[in-house]
Amino acid sequence: MNDEMAIETHELTRRYGDTLAVSHLNLRVPRRQVTAFLGRNGAGKSTTIKMLLGITSITSGGGSVLGRAIQDPAQNCQLRRDVAYVAEDKRLYSYMTVEQIIRFTRSLYQDWQPAAEARLLKQFRLPPRQKIKSLSKGMRTKLALLLAFSRRPELLILDEPSEGLDPVSIEELLQEIVGAVANGVTVFFSSHQIAEVERIADRVCILDQGALLVDACLDDIRREYRRITLSFYAPPPKVNPSLPGIKQVRISGRQMTLLATENANAVAELALDLHPASIEVTPVGLREVFLETVREN
Amino acid sequence: MLWYKAWLETRSRFAASLVTLTLVCGLFVHHALTMIRPTWTVDFNRLLYITQEFLALLWILSAVLLGMGGIVYEKAVGTSGLTLSLPVSRVRLQSVRITVGVLEAAAFGLIPWLTILAVSWRARMPLVLAQVAFYAALLVGGGLVYYAMAVLVSTVVEGAYSSTAIAIGLVFVTTVALDSWFRQLNLWRFVTGNFYLDVHTFLLTGHFPWLGMLVCLGVAALMFVASLLVILRRDF
Amino acid sequence: MILKLNPSAGHPVYSQIVQQVKHAIETGVLRDGDLLPGVRTLAQELVVSPNTVVKAYSKLEHAGLLEIRQGSGAYIVAKRRVRSRAEQTRAAQARVQILVRGLLAEGFSDEEIHRMFAAELFYDVSCEKRP
Numbered sequence: 001m002n003d004e005m006a007i008e009t010h011e012l013t014r015r016y017g018d019t020l021a022v023s024h025l026n027l028r029v030p031r032r033q034v035t036a037f038l039g040r041n042g043a044g045k046s047t048t049i050k051m052l053l054g055i056t057s058i059t060s061g062g063g064s065v066l067g068r069a070i071q072d073p074a075q076n077c078q079l080r081r082d083v084a085y086v087a088e089d090k091r092l093y094s095y096m097t098v099e100q101i102i103r104f105t106r107s108l109y110q111d112w113q114p115a116a117e118a119r120l121l122k123q124f125r126l127p128p129r130q131k132i133k134s135l136s137k138g139m140r141t142k143l144a145l146l147l148a149f150s151r152r153p154e155l156l157i158l159d160e161p162s163e164g165l166d167p168v169s170i171e172e173l174l175q176e177i178v179g180a181v182a183n184g185v186t187v188f189f190s191s192h193q194i195a196e197v198e199r200i201a202d203r204v205c206i207l208d209q210g211a212l213l214v215d216a217c218l219d220d221i222r223r224e225y226r227r228i229t230l231s232f233y234a235p236p237p238k239v240n241p242s243l244p245g246i247k248q249v250r251i252s253g254r255q256m257t258l259l260a261t262e263n264a265n266a267v268a269e270l271a272l273d274l275h276p277a278s279i280e281v282t283p284v285g286l287r288e289v290f291l292e293t294v295r296e297n
Numbered sequence: 298m299l300w301y302k303a304w305l306e307t308r309s310r311f312a313a314s315l316v317t318l319t320l321v322c323g324l325f326v327h328h329a330l331t332m333i334r335p336t337w338t339v340d341f342n343r344l345l346y347i348t349q350e351f352l353a354l355l356w357i358l359s360a361v362l363l364g365m366g367g368i369v370y371e372k373a374v375g376t377s378g379l380t381l382s383l384p385v386s387r388v389r390l391q392s393v394r395i396t397v398g399v400l401e402a403a404a405f406g407l408i409p410w411l412t413i414l415a416v417s418w419r420a421r422m423p424l425v426l427a428q429v430a431f432y433a434a435l436l437v438g439g440g441l442v443y444y445a446m447a448v449l450v451s452t453v454v455e456g457a458y459s460s461t462a463i464a465i466g467l468v469f470v471t472t473v474a475l476d477s478w479f480r481q482l483n484l485w486r487f488v489t490g491n492f493y494l495d496v497h498t499f500l501l502t503g504h505f506p507w508l509g510m511l512v513c514l515g516v517a518a519l520m521f522v523a524s525l526l527v528i529l530r531r532d533f
Numbered sequence: 534m535i536l537k538l539n540p541s542a543g544h545p546v547y548s549q550i551v552q553q554v555k556h557a558i559e560t561g562v563l564r565d566g567d568l569l570p571g572v573r574t575l576a577q578e579l580v581v582s583p584n585t586v587v588k589a590y591s592k593l594e595h596a597g598l599l600e601i602r603q604g605s606g607a608y609i610v611a612k613r614r615v616r617s618r619a620e621q622t623r624a625a626q627a628r629v630q631i632l633v634r635g636l637l638a639e640g641f642s643d644e645e646i647h648r649m650f651a652a653e654l655f656y657d658v659s660c661e662k663r664p
Contacts, residue, residue: 032584033582033584034582045535048583050378050533053382054381054382055377055378055381055382055532055533056532057530057532057533064587073386073387073529074386077384077385077386078384079382079393080382080384083382085378085382085415087375087378087382088378089375089376089378089381090377091301091374091375091379092376092379093305093306093376093379094307094374095305096302096305103298103300104298104301108383108384108385109384129310143663144379169582174580175577175580178576178577178580178581178582178583179573179576179577181576181582181583182572182573182576182577182583183573189465197538197582198540198541199540199581200580200581200582201582202582202584202585218545219545219546219547219588222542222543222544222545222546223543223544223545225543235501259456263561280648280652281651282543282648282651283542283543283544284543285541286540286541287541
């Protein structure tokens with residue numbers, strides 16, 4: 001097993017009847033980095049995470065988390081000691097109080113950080129004796145996050161962590177994530193919020209209909225992906241979209257846009273051969289990459 | 298701390314059951330005190346028998362309610378992700394839940410009987426320890442089958458209301474159906490001592506049915522194991 | 534020192550940090566011996582991955598502009614020739630200001646002006662070698 005990877009999957013597949021919720025996924029999540037998992041609703045992100053944690057069974061394929069096989073229940077139980085997970089639901093035991101669930105969680109993990117617990121309790125303003133069922137959704141989310149961030153696990157898996165949080169809390173959450181990585185924690189989080197992902201992610205994995213479409217370092221995307229817009233005096237000529245480095249070609253009236261994923265200047269040189277009236281090269285934000293990738297699929 | 302969680306989860310149900318069952322005992326003692334001696338021994342025994350039938354019924358319903366919950370229920374309320382991501386095996390989760398439930402059911406079975414015993418002795422009523430032991434053992438030992446059935450239903454059926462309804466339904470159906478066709482196998486009659494009742498003295502007589510108990514405990518154990526297997530194979 | 538980062542630009546964030554630090558040194562905002570925040574502190578302040586800060590500091594160190602001392606932190610290294618470059622940079626900044634103000638007066642928008650500069654610099658930026 002590769003020690004560099006916190007999560008590694010091989011052809012991980014989950015089938016529900018005729019549908020492939022997750023299709024032959026080969027995921028690589030390196031240690032000590034922030035890897036973001038982007039995808040539409042129903043793309044298979046939560047299912048993947050559940051398979052990693054042994055919550056949902058695997059149809060075929062397999063993988064390892066922190067060097068331990070996810071398909072083996074005994075190893076999966078072991079790896080969960082070193083993983084902190086915040087589920088999408090963020091629901092907690094309604095019959096417990098804030099203080100009871102903290103005590104409960106603390107007792108099950110060796111990596112508890114009492115200082116972090118105290119700090120977060122104060123920062124989130126969580127009343128220790130209050131029953132969880134009477135907490136607002138935002139408070140519950142914060143409590144769920146506290147249970148994860150009061151630990152120093154090897155891997156932190158967050159499923160839509162900022163959902164239900166106000167902007168100030170989101171900022172605090174991102175700072176916590178970043179602080180955890182600075183402490184050596186690997187962070188793997190799924191999100192819809194492209195802006196957040198763009199700020200803190202080192203790597204981005206885009207999942208659509210169960211398949212991994214993009215698995216790249218965010219800096220590489222920033223450096224390499226370019227949108228080349230060509231304007232012509234006459235209707236533009238046809239361009240072979242399967243040329244290397246071109247992900248997509250779109251024509252609208254007398255304009256053509258190309259999405260170049262690598263060697264943008266080589267592509268631009270090729271484009272010059274088409275004798276455009278003007279050529280414009282602009283960077284591509286993650287939102288655009290996501291939308292283009294997913295629409296095309 | 299899994300025990301702590303299981304306790305917190307069930308303590309309201311436990312407390313409510315204990316209070317209700319002890320109240321029934323209170324009623325028994327109250328009625329017993331109004332009886333006239335010297336004929337009261339048979340009347341007393343009859344009263345005891347009828348009371349324990351109520352006690353048994355309430356105990357069974359309480360045990361069924363106690364058996365509800367668990368990971369499958371947690372799926373409905375959304376906390377199954379949290380529980381299943383804990384570094385504990387599903388076997389351990391389910392075993393702790395079952396054990397705590399068994400202990401609680403035994404407690405709210407035995408405590409009311411001990412209360413009857415204590416108060417009756419104080420009031421010098423002709424309560425025989427052997428009879429109490431007989432009733433209590435049948436109730437808890439035989440009744441565990443109902444608890445086990447409830448646990449199994451709660452792991453198979455999703456949804457709190459559906460599983461409760463089905464479990465209670467099963468209790469009644471088996472009691473009624475078995476009575477018409479397989480009277481000898483009617484668990485209700487076993488648990489309330491009906492098979493061992495002497496209709497003249499209204500006392501439970503004969504040897505204690507060890508074999509019957511063993512069979513009950515065996516069936517309960519099988520159902521617990523079945524619930525474990527269901528949990529192991531389930532996706533959440 | 535205040536850093537303005539744009540995560541959607543076509544520029545890795547670490548290189549934006551590098552450029553802004555370089556610019557700050559060139560204009561004298563950061564001086565020789567100034568202490569930059571630790572990786573964790575800066576990461577949380579900017580809300581970026583610590584790996585980004587590490588890459589930025591590493592690049593600056595390679596460029597000879599930063600000295601990372603174990604246990605104390607990252608110190609700016611600004612040689613004399615860099616300091617005199619500050620004068621040049623300030624003068625150049627003034628010329629850019631005149632040009633940009635002129636273009637704005639002619640009715641060009643911020644974005645258009647950005648694009649013109651970017652197009653001019655495009656080949657330079659995209660040819661930047663990877664670490």
